[in-house]
Amino acid sequence: MADKLRTQQELERLQAKYVGTGHPDTTSWEWKTNIHRDTYSSIAGHPPLLSYIALAENEPVAKVRSRMIRKMLQPVGPPPPREGDEIFVPPRQNGS
């Protein structure tokens, strides 16, 4: 029992420390948002990759970088309505 508790605590610690660590109730939207945010921050953090995109789009690197970070705000659209709040669409279908 103590082990289980410790595992639980350890997981919670990880979740607090590393944004995006999953848990059994991770929704599809959360997962996707998280993956997209990781991707954008990775592009912004690797100079050759950023140059590659900037060169193709014919934009300055600095602009591409700030656009990538801005996209992290809401990369895959708004979250699905919470249970009880939704009016028409059940959350499962909306989220996937």
Place this chain on the structure above:
Amino acid sequence: MATTSNMFLYSLTIQPPTAITQALLGQFSGTKEQQIITASGSRLTLLQPDPRQGKVNTLLSHDIFGIIRSIASFRLAGSHKDYIILATDSGRIAIVEYLPKVNRFSRIHLETFGKSGVRRVIPGQYLAADPKGRACLIASVEKNKLVYVLNRNAQAELTISSPLEAHKSGVLVLSLVALDVGYANPVFAALEIDYSEADQDPTGEAAKEADAQLVYYELDLGLNHVVRKWSDTVDPTSSLLFQVPGGNDGPSGVLVCGEENVTYRHSNQEAFRVPIPRRRGATEDPQRKRTIVSGVMHKLKGSAGAFFFLLQTEDGDLFKVTLDMVEDGEGNPTGEVRRLKIKYFDTVPVAQSLCILKSGFLFAASEFGNHHFYQFEKLGDDDEELEFSSDDFPTDPRASYNPVYFHPRPLENLVLVESIDSMNPQVDCKVANLTGEDAPQIYSVCGNRARSTFRMLKHGLEVSEIVASELPGTPSAVWTTKLTKYDEYDGYMVLSFTNATLVLSIGETVEEVTESGLLTSVPTLAVQQLGEEGLIQVHPKGIRHIVQGRVNEWPAPQHRSIVAAAANENQVVIALSSGEIVYFEMDADGSLAEYDEKKEMSGTVTSLSLGRVPEGLRRSSFLAVGCDDCTVRILSLDPDSTLEMKSIQALTSAPSSLLIMSMEDSSGGNTLYLHIGLHSGVYLRTVLDEVTGELTDTRQKFLGPKPTKLFQVSVQAQSCVLALSSRPWLGYTDPITKNFVMTPLSYTELEYGWNFSSEQCLEGMVGIHANFLRIFTIEKLGETMIQKSIPLTYTPKRLVKHPEQPYFYTIESDNNTLPPELRAQLLAQSGAVNGDAAVLPPEDFGYPRAKGRWASCISIVDPLGEEPKVLQRVDLEGNEAAVSAAVVPFASQDGESFLIVGTGKDMVLNPRQFTEGYIHVYRFHEDGKDLEFIHKTKVEEPPMALIPFQGRLLAGIGKMLRVYDLGLKQLLRKAQGEVAPQLIVSLQSQGSRIIVGDVQQGITYVVYKPESNKLIPFADDTINRWNTCTTMVDYESVAGGDRFGNVWILRAPERASQESDEPGSEIQLLHARPYLHGAPNRLNLMVHFYTQDLPTSIVKTNLVVGGQDVLVWSGIQGTVGVLIPFVSREDVDFFQNLESHMRAEDPPLAGRDHLIYRGYYVPVKGVIDGDLCERFSLLPNDKKQMIAGELDRSVREIERKISDIRTRSAF
């Protein structure tokens, strides 16, 4: 791990990346001199600007084997030396110091704070140091910020505290700077966006309204604690912050830059805002808003409040931004800001970093293309440029205002003094030997927009010719000599012809000398200044010794003649045709004394060398004798063992030239070497033991098919070997790495050479070729790649070569750019109305932009002509842009080659959109100098890959692979198959096998079955590789690079490969059971290596004369690398051992684990990092000894092996 692989490659960088991600100014040597630190890829480079010559010199370049994300410099109070903080992907913060004495970077502190890698919540993306050097803040894109307190202890050593956290979850950081607050508590300003509300709001309203916040973090030095001190909403488009001087120098605070918006903000001040002026011009869109992309703040010496900003927009326009302060009663500025002013300054290429030097120079590290070094002529203080002040504009960015405009103009305040070559971005690269020299050249296309270039890269040293004059006959040799021991410069130049000698005097003019005392009716074998004022001439019949006009002649014995001679300041030695060696030494009264005995050699002597007299000694103690029986002997010249043989070495061919000369070695000392040139064109360098005369540690290099001649010359005060074979070479010690390098000179063939020193030309060389006398110098050692560039029109996309002729074809396209026809139209319209029609050169000012428009062309490049240039340009019209190109011979046209170009119409890059795709066909005229458009064929999608295939064209169109033949009106579809999961971007083929590279789903092997005319995929990849380039290594294997910086080799399983080629196997292949939703077979990974740079092209070729095939890859940041295959297992074991010792003994500077770095995405497999192994020569001696001991070899042996593997296959 890697031991299981049976393929091993040795990775080397032959040209390091030239892209600069960040540049910093500082006094890193601890002197008043300002230096520039740049981060390019994984390299940290120290540059020394030279204001007198207007040049920027590289002092040191250090590969840290990690991705440098951000760098900052700081200085402790009271100190004169700047330290460097490195934020890399190691999850550690490193503080580095430059040691000018040993020219090294040395790490002072290394503190771990998180996981390695470039991650979202691991600090490293942003780094800012307090201007007073008391603290630094390192932050991640999201959430995490760590503050380290920097201090010094009682021993005046730098100390670093444990990190203080300033985390806030749900926050994205766009920009981060340290505030200048004088000696108050350090404050850092961050531009943040909070997404926590947007994450909770299903309606999406919160995301739309998300504001950018300017947040101050204060480090309370007393409490040792960081607090979020102040925050305020700023313009939502803001993306960049600049520090405003504080303390005694100014009001403190920040400039917040966003779209058409520069705002001054501080916690205790009003906000002031100016818009960014827009360009006025006939072709400019008056509605387009500009953003600041880079900038620099500069404090002027003297008065308080004297500072200005240079901010740059995406067009490259620099704006000078100044702050006006409220003045107190006495007219002195107070700390209160009154207004913000902006005006146009000049236009320079878009920079990643700008550095203003105190000496009045501007270093602009361009994001693409050459870096520039400018000098300030003036500061734009009193010119006629319109100045816009914040008085006229509302502070709220949403409020309405009238946009302001300016006219761009050529440089007025800045003067370009040096342009530093940079191959960044390198888009495509080919290796070909067009000039007919021994070694091939590298041709690449780089740059963007109108600053694009086609570059030729040749391995060699740049030579500047001073004189090339024609002579009456064809001389066989040339010497220069001083007249007395005390002369500074050479006095005579002696030319030997087949039956005469010509003596010329060196001075203002070169004139023939008749009363030199030298015999002019015979050919000469050697000329040497001897003793104090003597001069000797060795000719076949004797030795002539001239002292103050008196001539002493030593005749050769009867029936014998002199065949070879060598001399130095004190000694003369000659070889007779009978094989005897006669030795002379100068005695105390200045006359030559013959040594009693003659030494008989076994064969005819071909060459002799004495070596210079070592300083402080009377004689050189060794004589090297080369005989035609393929041996070299070392004879002693010591008085008690004169002409005794010390050692002998057998050679593969008769020696044609010998040279005893000492050179600097990697440990910093001097070593005596015997340099041997062979008849076969091979050059050898052997260590000559100064005591025993033993010959050890031979290194060799093949220079060319002609006999090698060696001469001692001096370049940059260094003794070097000039080696002449079918082309001239120079052997020298690299100034930075201290390794011995043999580099060809970019010069004509020479038959004889000698050192040359005169008043006008201190360190020159004289050489002869046919009946030409040439005097030349070498200015810079160490830069072994010569670049020549030809300007192109737009950003290049692909490079293809004519199959027979030395012409290249580039396709170029620029997104969001006005095409020439629309430009002309707009100009014609406006020209009638007003004077806005002046067109500025696009290289400096760029092309006018227009959303959704494409400007694209095909250029024919002639790299070999009198003046290398673009011969012709074919512009594409109708908003079409070229995306792929190939030269295809069509069997149906009797093998005539055509240029095929794939285009897309109205393309939008992200998300991928287009209206149509086309394949254009052009016919070559005049051997490829001209193109004739034949027809174009409409296809469903822009074809991203084209190659010739069995006398037809193979095109990758989306997921579809299609074979076309050439028809009269259009291309005719012959076969097709859907083979790739997403988008085909690269194709390779051999026989019936086609290798298809998908944009993000890896490689698929496809076989073409002519019987049933089907394209059938039979093997695919295990990983989703985001391919950028591929090349076939052999029939089974393919090498390629991906978008994340990996290079890999994949191989098809043997059975699958055979089955695919069996005749009639199509039924079996078609109905084979798919394996895990893919093709029936999987490819095996043979080699995987992380290069840091993004490979844009990869080719299999050889690079040196007689070298084996290597893989040459080019990276977007300008890197050129090679992968050299290992031949023997012993070498692999040796280098694997060496590599693991190097990892332990020379760990990367910023604390990244080397093995993990090279296995960033996939564990490194089958590759040994040559760049790491080559750092062996930079290790201190004791570490070298230790590694050598562990490897059971000598240090020299290890160094030889490292240099051998490089010189055998690469530069």
